[in-house]
Amino acid sequence: MRKKSKKILAAALAAILIWNTCGWQPQALAAGSQQRIEDETGADDTAETAEKETSSKETLLKKSVLKASPSNASPSNAEVKNDSDESDTGVLPGSGTTMPPEANEDETGAEAGANGAITGTEAGITGAPNGTTTGAEIKAEIEAFLGLDEAIAVQKLSLGAKESDIILPDTLEVRMKQETLEDAPKAEGELQIDAETDTEKESSETDAEEDIRRISGVIWKLDIGESDYPEFHGGISPQDYFEEFDEDGEPIETSYKTWAGYHEANQDYNGSAYVYTPVLPEEYSLGEEAELPEICVLVGEMQLMALAGEEHNLNNQPLLINSTNQNELNGKTITGRYCPTNRPEFTHTDIKGGIIIDNVTVDLTIKNVTIQSDGARGWNLAGIYLKGNAQLNLTLEGTNTLVGLDEGAGIEVGKGATLVITENSTGSLKAVGGAYGAAGIGGKGTASDEGADNNCRTGTIIIKGGTIEAEGGAYRISQSMDYYGGAGIGTGRYGIGGTIKILGGTITAEGGKQTGAGIGGGMSGRVDTIVIGGTKGEAPDITVSSYKHSTKGYMGAAIGSGWNGVSGLQLSCGEIQILSGSVKVKGGNIGYGVLRPLNGNSMKGGSVTIFEEVQLELPLESKIEPGENVPTGRKHSGSPLMITSCQKEPIRRTYHCIGKMIQKKQLRFMKQALR
Structure with missing residues (x-):
């Protein structure tokens, strides 16, 4: 504009x-x-x-x-x-x-x-x-x-x-x-x-x-060329979206109506801008140098952008963005480092991230930013922390590194929060979860051993561009050589819920040691929805795997749930849709992680859909499941699926999905053919 x-x-x-x-x-x-x-x-x-x-x-x-x-x-x-x-x-x-x-x-x-x-x-x-x-x-x-x-x-x-x-x-x-x-x-x-x-004349x-x-009779029209849409759209209000409210009139989340779903319903119109210009009465003409005034209307949480190129250097200090300085910092480019050597004794519980987005929506660019511990310990610090219903529209420039500390994720996206990495991203990001099994991008970690921790729920993650490397953190079990890891992109250890959409960019995701999924759930965790690619020309390039143990192999799924070794836990893989783009699986399943049977626990529920011209490279030992045991849901037939062996010569064969998934018998046939 x-x-x-x-x-x-x-x-x-x-x-x-x-x-x-x-x-x-x-x-x-x-x-x-x-x-x-x-x-x-x-x-x-x-x-x-x-x-x-x-x-x-x-x-x-x-x-x-x-x-x-x-x-x-x-x-x-x-x-x-x-x-x-x-x-x-x-x-x-x-x-x-x-x-x-x-x-x-x-x-x-x-x-x-x-x-x-x-x-x-x-x-x-x-x-x-x-x-x-x-x-x-x-x-x-x-x-x-x-x-x-x-x-x-x-x-x-x-x-x-x-x-x-x-x-x-x-x-x-x-x-x-x-x-x-x-x-x-x-x-x-x-x-x-x-x-x-001469003086009088002048x-x-x-x-x-x-x-x-003062001229009257002025009417205004929408300037289509300067507006985001040819017609005004104000989106959906919380009152129109949610169905239940508390005594103060605040929305109550249900299994069907969540803040993540609300943000998704408004993603096309939240932050949109509309420009109106006047139509003058016929008796007035416009001079050559006169410029019509404009009225700019901003819808939703998007604030007036700061001047392009304006920068804020971290200068080894944390940055808090809330309602008091939202307009001042919105649209700025963040540079510099925050690498604390010691934990602030009295304030560390309030400092949840090197950059904290506190319940507001902002557009930020990070350019050559590094946030990680330089000796500080005993502190749950994320690289970037999204609090409450915060939404961060993040653009990447240069080379950026965000490493979480303890329970902190590289970029922590809690329940109700939304992260959008924009299609304008030309830079790179390395995001690593903290040592208590946090995700590289997504949910926090935890030291709890209870499993399926609702306090570790994840929000919405949307990736549209950039070059991103995400690695889950891992928690070492005391008196053992075992680790419980978080997802590369998704939940932390024991994390439940959330939505992941990867619509563009070049993505490399690896689960945390032993048990985390590359994209999806951390150890004994899962997300609700995973969408890769789309129907509007989105074609991400993804390389993904879980962590490979020297003797136990890949325990978490490449895309799906983490390893399930929790007593009595029934773990779903969520709804997985791979719609377009290139997906190279280096190790791990699509769908379920590995089950360690313990007191009736199981891998059950969820679905896998693969269609359109998906370029999928799948190792021979990897599985795509659930298979025929998931009869419900939207079916897709006739769309080609191309699978290439990662271990043999690149013999390409085209197969077709019948129903919602590749059936197990077909998968066995494909493996035999590729041998």
Whole structure:
């Protein structure tokens, strides 16, 4: 969207002040004549002073009469009065000076013409900004628009707003440019008045050009070229989306209505911008240099962007972004390092990340940023921490490294929060989870051994671009050589829930040691939904695997759930859709991780859908399951699936999905064929 500076009102206000404070209206003045008004008792020093004070007003008025009524400018229509003329009746308001009481018929006719001209002039000039000028004598065009009030020029509406909620004024203040007959060649016989001094002439011309008016009847239209959409869309309000509310009217999440789902429902319109420009009445023309004012309307949580290129250096200090500094930091590029050597003893519990987004929505770019511990311990610190219902639209530039500490993720996306890595990302990111089994990107870790921890729920992760390497952290079991890892992208150890959409970019994801999925659940964890690619041309390039143990092999899924070794835990893989792009599986299953049977625990539930021209490389020992045991859901048939052996020569064969998944028998056939 274009950004235009506002016009300064000082000159216009000064001109208005001159007219509004004068308070004088001449009652009789012959067009084209020179008049001197004197006190009947003589011109003493006081009168001379008063006369000098009003001289510039008289000069301006004479010129106004000439412009407004040039037909009266001939000597035949007016006589020049000398100093000895008797006083007329009538008083110049505000001057204290009496006009001559007598006048001849010619003077009376001149007065009539002059008064008519003055009336028209005053209506168009002294009546500004409410006056309008009529008649063929003056051809006016708009020279400039005075600046709109900032509250009108930039309006922020909540999601669910209607177009009728936008404030669109029906009047505008403008500065008019006047083209008069004085600017055109003089008619033959026209009286030329050259008696003004240079100073008086300059002052008169300046005042005449400063014609400030308020025009009415203005309507506004949406500028399609400058707006995000050809029609206004305000999105969905929380009141329209959620079904249950607490006693304070706040939405209550249910299994069907969540904040993650709300953000997803509004993702097309949240932060959208609309620009409106005025349509002027027909009687007004636009000057060559005049620019129409604009009203910018922002919908949702997107705030007015900061100037492009503006940077904020971390300078080894954490950065908190909340409602108090959201506008100041929104749109900025973050640079620098935050690598603490010690834990802040009294404040470390409040510092959850090197960059903290506290319940607000912001656009940020990180450029060559490094956030990781440089010796600090005993501190749950994420590289970037999204708190509450925060949404971060993140663009990558340069080379960035985010390493979580203890329970902190590289980028921690808790329940209700949303991370979007934008398609404008040209840089790279390495994100590593903390040592308590946190995800590289996604959920926190935990030292709990209870399993399926609802306190470790994950929000929504959407990746559209950039080069990203994500690795889950791992928790070492005491008195053992075993590790419990988080997902590369997804939940931490024991984490449950969340949505992952990878629509673009080059992604490498590896699960944390032994038990985490590459994309999906950490140890004994799972996400609700995984979507890779799409139907709008999205084609990510993904390389993914779980961690390979030297004797136990790949325990977590490449894409799906983590390893299940928790007593009595029934673990689903969630809903997995691989729609387009290139997916290279280096190790691990698609769907379920490995089950260690313990007191009735199981791998059960979820689905796997693979369709369109997915380029899928799958190791021979890897499985795609659930298979035929998941009969429900949308079916897709006839779309080719291409599988290439990672261990043999690249013999390519095309197979077709029947139903929602590749059946186990078909998978065995494919493996035999590739051998």
